[in-house]
Amino acid sequence: MGTKPWILLIILESVLIAITAPAQTGENVNVRVGIDHSKFDLLLKKYVNEQGLVNYGAWKQSTADLSDLDNYLKQFARPLRS
Numbered sequence: 001m002g003t004k005p006w007i008l009l010i011i012l013e014s015v016l017i018a019i020t021a022p023a024q025t026g027e028n029v030n031v032r033v034g035i036d037h038s039k040f041d042l043l044l045k046k047y048v049n050e051q052g053l054v055n056y057g058a059w060k061q062s063t064a065d066l067s068d069l070d071n072y073l074k075q076f077a078r079p080l081r082s
Contacts, residue, residue, distance in 0.1 A: 040072045
């Protein structure tokens with residue numbers, strides 16, 4: 001069974017399009033350094049089970065853990081230094 005010429009044409013066309021497509025360059029992104037995820041990691045280990053379900057009721061009852069979560073999230077609210 002011979003190869004159909006149109007299949008070869010489609011393959012060749014696909015290769016040519018891929019070769020001639022302009023490469024895209026990404027933007028420069030400011031990345032915050034020095035973020036400490038350890039307290040958030042502890043909170044996740046404490047309140048998230050193996051199935052990925054969160055015990056929100058228990059979490060809401062702990063003012064200390066809510067404060068830790070709030071402080072963790074505040075790290076992302078500050079403006080980036082240029």
